Amino acid sequence: xxxxxxxxxxxxxxxxxxxxxxxxxxxxxxxxxxxxxxxxxxxxxxxxxxxxxxxxxxxxxxxxxxxxxxxxxxxxxxxxxxxxxxxxxxxxxxxxxxxxxxxxxxxxxxxxxxxxxxxxxxxxxxxxxxxxxxxxxxxxxxxxxxxxxxxxxxxxxxxxxxxxxxxxxxxxxxxxxxxxxxxxxxxxxxxxxxxxxxxxxxxxxxxxxxxxxxxxxxxxxxxxxxxxxxxxxxxxxxxxxxxxxxxxxxxxxxxxxxxxxxxxxxxxxxxxxxxxxxxxxxxxxxxxxxxxxxxxxxxxxxxxxxxxxxxxxxxxxxxxxxxxxxxxxxxxxx
Amino acid sequence: xxxxxxxxxxxxxxxxxxxxxxxxxxxxxxxxxxxxxxxxxxxxxxxxxxxxxxxxxxxxxxxxxxxxxxxxxxxxxxxxxxxxxxxxxxxxxxxxxxxxxxxxxxxxxxxxxxxxxxxxxxxxxxxxxxxxxxxxxxxxxxxxxxxxxxxxxxxxxxxxxxxxxxxxxxxxxxxxxxxxxxxxxxxxxxxxxxxxxxxxxxxxxxxxxxxxxxxxxxxxxxxxxxxxxxxxxxxxxxxxxxxxxxxxxxxxxxxxxxxxxxxxxxxxxxxxxxxxxxxxxxxxxxxxxxxxxxxxxxxxxxxxxxxxxxxxxxxxxxxxxxxxxxxxxxxxxx
Numbered sequence: 001x002x003x004x005x006x007x008x009x010x011x012x013x014x015x016x017x018x019x020x021x022x023x024x025x026x027x028x029x030x031x032x033x034x035x036x037x038x039x040x041x042x043x044x045x046x047x048x049x050x051x052x053x054x055x056x057x058x059x060x061x062x063x064x065x066x067x068x069x070x071x072x073x074x075x076x077x078x079x080x081x082x083x084x085x086x087x088x089x090x091x092x093x094x095x096x097x098x099x100x101x102x103x104x105x106x107x108x109x110x111x112x113x114x115x116x117x118x119x120x121x122x123x124x125x126x127x128x129x130x131x132x133x134x135x136x137x138x139x140x141x142x143x144x145x146x147x148x149x150x151x152x153x154x155x156x157x158x159x160x161x162x163x164x165x166x167x168x169x170x171x172x173x174x175x176x177x178x179x180x181x182x183x184x185x186x187x188x189x190x191x192x193x194x195x196x197x198x199x200x201x202x203x204x205x206x207x208x209x210x211x212x213x214x215x216x217x218x219x220x221x222x223x224x225x226x227x228x229x230x231x232x233x234x235x236x237x238x239x240x241x242x243x244x245x246x247x248x249x250x251x252x253x254x255x256x257x258x259x260x261x262x263x264x265x266x267x268x269x270x271x272x273x274x275x276x277x278x279x280x281x282x283x284x285x286x287x288x289x290x291x292x293x294x295x296x297x298x299x300x301x302x303x304x305x306x307x308x309x310x311x312x313x314x315x316x317x318x319x320x321x322x323x324x325x326x327x328x329x330x331x332x333x334x
Numbered sequence: 335x336x337x338x339x340x341x342x343x344x345x346x347x348x349x350x351x352x353x354x355x356x357x358x359x360x361x362x363x364x365x366x367x368x369x370x371x372x373x374x375x376x377x378x379x380x381x382x383x384x385x386x387x388x389x390x391x392x393x394x395x396x397x398x399x400x401x402x403x404x405x406x407x408x409x410x411x412x413x414x415x416x417x418x419x420x421x422x423x424x425x426x427x428x429x430x431x432x433x434x435x436x437x438x439x440x441x442x443x444x445x446x447x448x449x450x451x452x453x454x455x456x457x458x459x460x461x462x463x464x465x466x467x468x469x470x471x472x473x474x475x476x477x478x479x480x481x482x483x484x485x486x487x488x489x490x491x492x493x494x495x496x497x498x499x500x501x502x503x504x505x506x507x508x509x510x511x512x513x514x515x516x517x518x519x520x521x522x523x524x525x526x527x528x529x530x531x532x533x534x535x536x537x538x539x540x541x542x543x544x545x546x547x548x549x550x551x552x553x554x555x556x557x558x559x560x561x562x563x564x565x566x567x568x569x570x571x572x573x574x575x576x577x578x579x580x581x582x583x584x585x586x587x588x589x590x591x592x593x594x595x596x597x598x599x600x601x602x603x604x605x606x607x608x609x610x611x612x613x614x615x616x617x618x619x620x621x622x623x624x625x626x627x628x629x630x631x632x633x634x635x636x637x638x639x640x641x642x643x644x645x646x647x648x649x650x651x652x653x654x655x656x657x658x659x660x661x662x663x664x665x666x667x668x
Contacts, residue, residue, distance in 0.1 A: 137580055147518055150526040184481055184568035192484040192565040215572035219580050231526040232569055234518035235562075238549035239570050243577045246471055246553050247610070251585075254606035261602045268599025272588035276581070 001032045001055060002320045004313050005090040007104035008037030009064035011309065012302045018105065019045040021309020026054040028310065031317045034099050036061050036090040061089035065110040078114040087111055091118040094295040101296035101316040103287060105304040111297065112148050112290060119295040124332035127156050128292030129230065130299060131164055132237055133172075133285040138221030142168055143182075146288065147234035152194060157181070157227050158201035159332070163291040164225040165207040166331050170324040171289075171315075177224035180213030182232060188212065194229060202227070206331075248277065286311030289319065296325055335366045335389065336654045338647050339424040341438035342371030343398035345643065346636045352439065353379040355643020360388040362644070365651045368433050370395050370424040395423035399444040412448040421445055425452040428629040435630035435650040437621060439638040445631065446482050446624060453629040458666035461490050462626030463564065464633060465498055466571055467506075467619040472555030476502055477516075480622065481568035488532035491515070491561050492539045493666070497625040498559040499541040500665050504658040505623075505649075511558035514547030516566060522546065528563060536561070540665075582611065620645030623653065630659055 006022050008015040015037055022033045023046070032055035035042055039060045046058065063085040069077065077083050087106060091114055093099035104111050112128065121128060129145035144164050149156065161179050168177035181202055183191040188199060190212055202209045210223060218226045218236075228236070251273070255266030286308055287298035296319055300312045319325075340356050342349040349371055356367045357380070366389035369376055373394040380392065397419040403411065411417050421440060425448055427433035438445050446462065455462060463479035478498050483490065495513050502511035515536055517525040522533060524546060536543045544557060552560045552570075562570070585607070589600030620642055621632035630653055634646045653659075 135580075137583065150518055150524075150529075182569060184484055184565050184572075190484075192563070195484075195565075215569065215574070215576035216579075219573065219576035228569075229526070231518050231529075232566055235516060235549065235566055235570060236573050238518075239553065239573055240549070240577050242549035242553035243574050244581060245550075246469075247578060247581050249471065250610050251606070254610055255603060258603070258606050262606050265599040265602025265604075265606075268595045269589060269592070269603060270599075272585070272592050272596050272599075276584050276588055 001030060002317050003032045003034060003099045004316050005034040005036055005059070005093045005099035005102045006309070006313065007086045007090050007102070007106055008035045008042050009086040010105035010300070011304045015041050016045055017304060017306045018309055020049060020306040021313065022056060023049040023051055023054065024306060024310040025313035026051070026056050029314055029317055031055070031313060033057070033313065034059050034093060036093070037064065037086045038062055059089060059093065061086040065107055065114070067107050069107065069110050074110060074113055078117045087114045088118060091115060091295065091297070094297070095119055100320040101298065103298045103300065103312045103316050105300035105302055105309065105312070108147060108299050111299050115290055115293040115295070115297045119293040119297070122292055122294055122329055122332055125159050125163070125292035127152070127159070128290055129160050129163070130288045130290055131167060132233070132288045134218065134240070136219055136221035140172070140285070141218055141221060141223055142172070142225045143218065143233055143236065144225070144227065144291070145230035145233050146237050147230045148290070149230035151231070152229035154194060154198040154201050157194070157198040157229070158205045159292065161202050161207045161209070161225065161227045162205055162331050163328050164227065166328045167289060167291060167324055168224045170322040170327050171319045172224070174224045176208050178222070179207045179209050179225045179227060180211065180217060180223035182218065182226050182228040182236070183212035183214065186212050186214055186217070286313070286315045291328065296320060335364060336651050337366045337368060337433045338650050339368040339370055339393070339427045339433035339436045340643070340647065341420045341424050341436070341440055342369045342376050343420040344439035344634070345638045349375050350379055351638060351640045352643055354383060354640040356390060356647065357383040357385055357388065358640060358644040359647035360385070360390050363648055363651055365647060366390070367647065368393050368427060370427070371398065371420045372396055393423060393427065395420040399441055399448070401441050403441065403444050408444060408447055412451040421448045422452060425449060425629065425631070429453055434654040435632065437632045437634065437646045437650050439634035439636055439643065439646070442481060442633050445633050449624055449627040449629070449631045453627040453631070456626055456628055456663055456666055459493050459497070459626035461486065461493070462624055463494050463497070464622045464624055465501060466567070466622045468552065468574070470553055470555035474506070474619070475552055475555060475557060476506070476559045477552065477567055477570065478559070478561065478625070479564035479567050480571050481564045482624070483564035485565070486528060486563035488528060488535050491528070491532040491563070492535035493626065495536050495541045495543070495559065495561045496539055496665050497662050498561065500662045501623060501625060501658055502558045504656040504661050505653045506558070508558045510542050512556070513541045513543050513559045513561060514545065514551060514557035516552065516560050516562040516570070517546035517548065520546050520548055520551070620647070620649045625662065630654060
């Protein structure tokens, strides 16, 4: 049975959503969960869920990393072999073959650096990157990097393209995924220095590269994988979330401040708006894969609720089942 | 009376929306319009609008710049003193004091480079920049640069901040405008190399700098001016447009594919959705100011209709009336 190590101390409301999400996943999917965190906090919540014979084990980790962990102190905790925080303990389970993947809704930077030092990078990867699954007009598009690497070199983008393309094919089931390079204009020659220099590398790296893309191609679902540096990717992600929120708030306000007929209309379309919200809800996709480290790691939003945790476990489980890590390793061989 | 030179050959559907927009503006605002373009095309459309004694004059310019004008050939046309395209002729009117501002819905790159060579840069400005007016939860925020300069140095961002701040104060009427630097994280120290190096310059350049901002602060209206390089700004602009379109399309689809009650609800909220669309409609703000050249230039969307052209003329007229160009010049003095 596939084994997923879950950071029980990850979400903003830890450990409740994390533990309940683990129980939901163990009930629904064919998966064993290793709940990593402070057992004194985890056990009562787990017991209240009446897990019975569900394949869930608690692995004690007395410490945790928070948003306050940064800089040299964080690097120290990430590197030290005796670190007892839930990320270090959980990733060691992956490293030692006791778990097939690690899932956390904790601090992205802390997860990235812990994975970097504990799991190590894959051969051929300078910078591991986070791949977000964006909702589009046609389904979903992988956008990477979305924040792990604010400063990138052209060869980083080519590595992202290779890894993202394999992920789209193996885990998302897209045949011969179309890869685009995010730019300020579709024509070749447009773009900043990084984009212009990355273009020839993307053409030659063996992916199905279709050229520069703008927002309308990414959000319109024209490409399956959209490549960018972590600064731009993160700005896109945050702006998209903010625009969606603004629009939905404005619709609500327009309905509330409308006349009685508009208010009735608002009530009638509520189910339609709800389905829209679900469509745009990042918790549906659960977590973003961190690609380029020697192990499968998924990082979810701090705001993850139990459904988001459950979905993150499903995504991690499916990634393990697909053999994507070996495929990425093979693809990175020159 | 304030005189605005309008590129009659600018919009995708030129010259009809441009000419009709000019007539609407001349009727509604206290402004004289110099319609610059091919008089053989302009005159019949103008006559059909029965302009009577409206203060509109046609300035003949037999050529025009299109999306195909680029590279060295474009630079040649931008620089040559005898160029007879509508942008060159229109900007010369500004240069010679025959018009107070130039408005075009044509090729942004062509307008930028024509302004760069014909009007010249202001002292203290290395790169003129385009400032977009973004709709936000609280009103509007100026985002600059949105595409003129894909590669920027830290000092460019400080210059943008000074110019954007003066524009917000003089033209948009914001007292002591809050200026933010777009980044992948609010904390100081986050960001790519450009952002990190620009931070001390923004602190010292005399604007009301509040630090790094993310999408939620920009779209939430926390800042009045959001500074970024032209690559990131353009990606934000295009992504925002695409997300808005996706959401509105999805709402329409959800209503169309809903049951009869949802369909009735959709009809009832139609006026509310329409007002939402207007709120997000870039044509309401008409055109983006190009700041840093020695003259007022406004660049509108190629898709501009007559309302957008009219609004662009209003924005240009108000900018002239505010004396913003002199204020920017004074502010740039060391």
